[in-house]
Amino acid sequence: MKYSQEDIPSILRQHFSQLADKGLQEELATVGQLMSFEAGEIIMDYDSYIRLVPLIIEGSIKVTREDDRDGREVLLYFLGAGDTCSMSFTCCMTDKRSAIRTETLEPTTIIAVPVRYVDSWMTKYQSWKSFVMRSYDQRMNELIEVIDSISFTDLDQRLLAYLEARSSSTKSKVIRATHREIAMDMNASREAISRLLKKLEQLGTVELGRNEIRVLSPV
DNA sequence: ACATTAAGTGATT
DNA sequence: AATCACTTAATGT
Numbered sequence: 001m002k003y004s005q006e007d008i009p010s011i012l013r014q015h016f017s018q019l020a021d022k023g024l025q026e027e028l029a030t031v032g033q034l035m036s037f038e039a040g041e042i043i044m045d046y047d048s049y050i051r052l053v054p055l056i057i058e059g060s061i062k063v064t065r066e067d068d069r070d071g072r073e074v075l076l077y078f079l080g081a082g083d084t085c086s087m088s089f090t091c092c093m094t095d096k097r098s099a100i101r102t103e104t105l106e107p108t109t110i111i112a113v114p115v116r117y118v119d120s121w122m123t124k125y126q127s128w129k130s131f132v133m134r135s136y137d138q139r140m141n142e143l144i145e146v147i148d149s150i151s152f153t154d155l156d157q158r159l160l161a162y163l164e165a166r167s168s169s170t171k172s173k174v175i176r177a178t179h180r181e182i183a184m185d186m187n188a189s190r191e192a193i194s195r196l197l198k199k200l201e202q203l204g205t206v207e208l209g210r211n212e213i214r215v216l217s218p219v
Numbered sequence: 220a221c222a223t224t225a226a227g228t229g230a231t232t
Numbered sequence: 233a234a235t236c237a238c239t240t241a242a243t244g245t
Binding site for chain 3: 220223226227229230231232
């Protein structure tokens with residue numbers, strides 16, 4: 001979808017209704033930059049400085065962390081419309097380099113907020129403060145789920161958790177991904193994923209197509 | 220038409 | 233559950 005700067009107020013109403021302060025909305029409309037990305041673009045990478053806090057209004061983003069060992073990537077979580085990247089708050093307030101990489105999974109549009117406002121708005125606008133707090137809380141919970149899912153013994157349940165996380169970030173039943181991609185996210189072999197997906201299809205949980213997985217029954 | 224990439228399958232460890 | 237070897241199917245050029 002095509003957005004322009006004038007749409008920001010209505011976008012805020014639609015996806016970020018929690019940000020209720022009138023003044024905040026006005027500031028966002030003037031100071032926020034709409035940015036669009038193709039699928040597969042890396043918005044932030046490891047070690048880069050973060051100058052922006054993104055409010056995601058459309059699309060889906062995968063957040064990963066680099067493994068200390070052998071450059072492997074560890075999947076942290078997915079972000080979708082209405083989300084923001086909690087890590088970017090921490091990074092910009094502590095002036096640290098990014099410990100994460102964010103990559104778009106689909107065409108994605110964000111409102112980019114320059115970091116210098118992020119801090120001052122905390123005291124200025126109650127709704128901003130609680131938004132930041134809430135998104136921290138949400139993210140923390142998701143991370144706990146990820147950790148739980150790692151401790152799942154079988155790949156079976158981990159895959160379900162993955163599909164669920166990914167489709168809820170998009171608010172869509174259709175996941176555009178290859179088996180290979182999923183396998184890499186989960187540190188599993190492609191064949192294993194293919195076989196499990198096939199099994200899920202036979203159970204009616206899911207419907208498979210090339211580059212595409214439809215989640216039928218809620219996971 | 221040909222090459223490339225995604226996905227399905229069986230066997231082996 | 234990983235790896236290998238191979239097939240089949242879909243897509244891109």
